[in-house]
Amino acid sequence: MLEAFLALFADNDIFNPPTLLHYWDGLVTTVQLVFLALLIGLIIALPLGIMRASDNPWISRPIWLYTYAFRGTPLLVQLYLIYYGTAQISGIQESFLWEILADAFYPCLIAFVLNTAAYTTEIIRGAIKATPRGEIEAAKAYGMSWFLRLRRIVLPSAMRRGLPAYSNEVIFMLHASSIASVVTIVDLTGAARDIYARYYAPFDAFIFVACIYLCLTFVLIFTFRKLENKLMAHLRPLS
């Protein structure tokens, strides 16, 4: 089995050390981009989600507008707007902002963060809204303040409820990151496109990269499964 695989590996034109290195660089970029986008997105989404769940329309409406705008437009369009749009603003190229925006990585990261934060906000809001009224009433009866209630009762159970939906968002973000290649970032898909264009071998170049995405997705699914088993143990039936 292994020998057959090695033989296949030896007599092909595409998978030589330079192209494998190119794929590796792409993998590193994809992982960096997705990890940073999810981390920053989650940090932003937590307060936004709490505000979005507020009963005060002056607090929840502006957040609704933000999530509506970013969930209602394609990520590709958002990326184009942030990447090409910012370059057109007059005077921006002389400002300190250009240090960040000149490279393709940061505009792309900004687009991904804003997009995933919008989806995550709605996931958190839904999970908070689903908190049983009885739990909140009991907490109020104990004399807990709003913040204490949030910290001890609402958020811990909302986090658990939101986890399955959030694991989907993480996987979607990984897949959506493939559009980074349209703004010259060499992520996994970008590497595959470069190698396809160089060797005119679309099938080999893309099937390889598809397998890497599958492996990454598997790791994510496995991690979330473990996490859910641990955090939601109290919801599992006794067997």
Next chain:
Amino acid sequence: MKKLTMTLACVLAFSSASLFAKDWEMVRIAVDVPYEPFEYKAPDGSLTGFEIDLGNAVCADIGVKCEWTIQAWDGIIPGLLARKYDAIMSSMSITEERAKKVLFSEGYYNTPSGWFGKKGAGIDVSDKASLKGKKVGVQRGTLQDNYVSDNLGDVVEIKRYTTADDQVLDLKGGRLDLVFVDFPVGEQTILKDENYEAVGDLVKLGDGVGVAFRKRDKDLAEKFNASLKKLKENGTYKKIMDKYFKYDIMI
């Protein structure tokens, strides 16, 4: 008896075809218009352009009559194989994939590739060390991409684009220091903005553009090759070239 007649018929058919092929009185040539300045229609409706003039000169030289056929690019090779015309002179670059289907003459022109950058940036493209860390835009998978990757891949940062428009946008947006494209493309897009200029020498890449024939018409291809060589040597080619171009495209 039936078999014998069939064989005879086949032999006759083939020999008459080959007899016919030897004797070219008229060559029908396909072009896809407009593709300025190689082929386009003059205000009076007549076909004109570099390839039209060159094709007519070749025909006059080998003593045949040229007839030009306008054919859309998508069907230009199938039309040749279906004998709707005998040759294609429509800026068709010689590539391995096309050479499997058609017979190419020697290349008769090759537009150079050029470096473009902001005016007054003072970048010297011939000095490899000074290019260190510069951001260079190319179109993915083109000859220019291969050239920059192979020669400068270790010093410059290469940004690959799907279309030429995107890379021009990023040059003007200030994300690229240099762009390396087909010179006529750069001339049409980048040099229209007077803040940008061509930098350094032009570079010729690839095998250029050739006349395409059916594989069986080797005799016609040989005639064209001999004639093109003669026109290049006696200055007719240069005269036609100077009429349309400010730079050298002869190969």
